[in-house]
Amino acid sequence: MTMALINGDVSFWWNSIGREAARPALPGSTHADVCIIGAGYTGLWTAYYLKKAAPQLRIVVLEQRFAGFGASGRNGGWLTNDITGGRGSYVKSHGREAVGRWQTAMNESVDEVIRVTGVENIDCDLVKGGEFTVATNAAQQTRLLSAAAEAQTWSMTDVELLSAAEARARINVHGTTGAMWHPHCARLHPAKLASGLARVVESLGVEIFEGTRVTEIRPHQAVTTFGTVSADTIVRATEGFTARIDGLRREWLPMNSSLIVTEPLPPETWAEIGWNGYETLGDQAHAYMYAQRTADDRIAIGGRGAPYRYGSGTDVDGATDPDTVELLRAILTRFFPSTASAAVEHVWSGVLGVPRDWSATVGLDPATGLGWAGGYVGTGVTSTNLAGRTLRDLILKTPSPITELPWVNHRVRKWEPEPLRYIAVQAMYAAYYAADRAEMRGRTTTSPIATMADIVSGRGH
Numbered sequence: 001m002t003m004a005l006i007n008g009d010v011s012f013w014w015n016s017i018g019r020e021a022a023r024p025a026l027p028g029s030t031h032a033d034v035c036i037i038g039a040g041y042t043g044l045w046t047a048y049y050l051k052k053a054a055p056q057l058r059i060v061v062l063e064q065r066f067a068g069f070g071a072s073g074r075n076g077g078w079l080t081n082d083i084t085g086g087r088g089s090y091v092k093s094h095g096r097e098a099v100g101r102w103q104t105a106m107n108e109s110v111d112e113v114i115r116v117t118g119v120e121n122i123d124c125d126l127v128k129g130g131e132f133t134v135a136t137n138a139a140q141q142t143r144l145l146s147a148a149a150e151a152q153t154w155s156m157t158d159v160e161l162l163s164a165a166e167a168r169a170r171i172n173v174h175g176t177t178g179a180m181w182h183p184h185c186a187r188l189h190p191a192k193l194a195s196g197l198a199r200v201v202e203s204l205g206v207e208i209f210e211g212t213r214v215t216e217i218r219p220h221q222a223v224t225t226f227g228t229v230s231a232d233t234i235v236r237a238t239e240g241f242t243a244r245i246d247g248l249r250r251e252w253l254p255m256n257s258s259l260i261v262t263e264p265l266p267p268e269t270w271a272e273i274g275w276n277g278y279e280t281l282g283d284q285a286h287a288y289m290y291a292q293r294t295a296d297d298r299i300a301i302g303g304r305g306a307p308y309r310y311g312s313g314t315d316v317d318g319a320t321d322p323d324t325v326e327l328l329r330a331i332l333t334r335f336f337p338s339t340a341s342a343a344v345e346h347v348w349s350g351v352l353g354v355p356r357d358w359s360a361t362v363g364l365d366p367a368t369g370l371g372w373a374g375g376y377v378g379t380g381v382t383s384t385n386l387a388g389r390t391l392r393d394l395i396l397k398t399p400s401p402i403t404e405l406p407w408v409n410h411r412v413r414k415w416e417p418e419p420l421r422y423i424a425v426q427a428m429y430a431a432y433y434a435a436d437r438a439e440m441r442g443r444t445t446t447s448p449i450a451t452m453a454d455i456v457s458g459r460g461h
Contacts, residue, residue: 189294250417
């Protein structure tokens with residue numbers, strides 16, 4: 001009997017482990033040393049490192065739904081070393097040496113997450129198999145060669161270029177023309193990491209209040225429907241939900257990303273596909289995909305789908321439109337024809353934060369006590385860890401090499417008001433999909449439509 005497709009219900013990840021009993025809401029106005037808004041990876045890592053370094057601090061975390069409800073419990077499970085926004089733009093502003101230090105810090109952050117999950121007994125299906133990026137047509141192959149050549153000018157990226165035959169021997173993606181791989185990435189189960197981190201920080205004495213929505217952030221104050229938390233430092237760790245807070249609607253654009261997951265695939269299908277190293281899998285399309293082989297032998301595969309809701313709207317439970325399901329299903333069967341008869345068991349979406357220049361940021365304003373981190377544009381699983389350690393050092397006023405990295409206190413202009421940003425995002429993704437279709441039909445060079453979309457969107461460097 002085929003299982004009915006589960007649509008939404010937050011995510012397959014949460015569905016697979018079950019949710020714990022809800023934590024209590026904020027009982028009323030109170031004072032803390034540090035108040036963190038958002039119990040996702042950013043908030044939990046910040047609480048973890050702060051409490052470890054300064055156990056005397058009273059740290060309060062406020063969460064509108066439950067710990068790990070947002071992108072932290074819905075993402076593709078890529079713990080990778082990507083610098084959000086790419087190295088190129090930061091070379092222009094900060095120079096190669098500073099960017100090299102940042103890239104090294106991102107590599108080290110991958111290993112730091114692995115270290116902490118080991119020390120704290122957080123079992124999150126973590127396998128460090130590296131990141132594998134394929135090309136499946138001539139234009140993608142050109143971009144792949146260019147990306148690999150750029151990466152190989154940095155000694156710490158450790159990128160290897162693979163021929164079509166070498167690539168297919170690792171992961172047998174239909175139509176592969178070539179691939180690149182680097183070792184600084186691990187596959188994990190996102191909800192198990194979020195759940196485990198929440199458990200650990202509570203055991204250290206951090207207070208997490210769930211079902212508590214922050215409506216306004218002021219200097220040294222977080223205002224909720226249950227009262228106000230006053231604190232020396234207020235950390236905004238709200239990522240894609242930032243636009244729901246008063247005065248922050250145009251700060252970061254909430255972008256939707258969607259995933260499907262198959263039923264567990266039989267051994268004969270895996271014999272055809274390979275993928276025995278559990279690498280994360282991506283491609284060189286403009287509207288790119290991302291995937292992992294799960295611990296229980298499913299394929300989870302994601303992409304942007306319907307990327308933006310008018311007025312910076314955010315969903316509540318991850319419900320996903322049928323067109324997006326079909327889009328992701330088509331990518332799955334195009335990549336792996338042997339999955340054509342496999343059932344898709346669950347589809348869901350998550351919202352991520354996109355700054356106007358598509359580059360993440362972490363910082364602290366000493367005058368107001370307001371700290372922040374986010375704008376990860378889908379590369380947050382690793383960046384959140386580095387952000388948590390950076391906020392620790394900024395809050396405790398202990399300068400360190402990571403507080404000098406280029407993204408610290410990086411500021412960017414706000415998004416345009418509606419309807420301009422809705423029109424712009426819809427047009428951008430229409431252009432990316434049109435460019436991908438042209439390249440799949442045989443266009444051998446990158447479509448100028450996609451190049452123009454990059455420039456207009458702020459993604460072009």
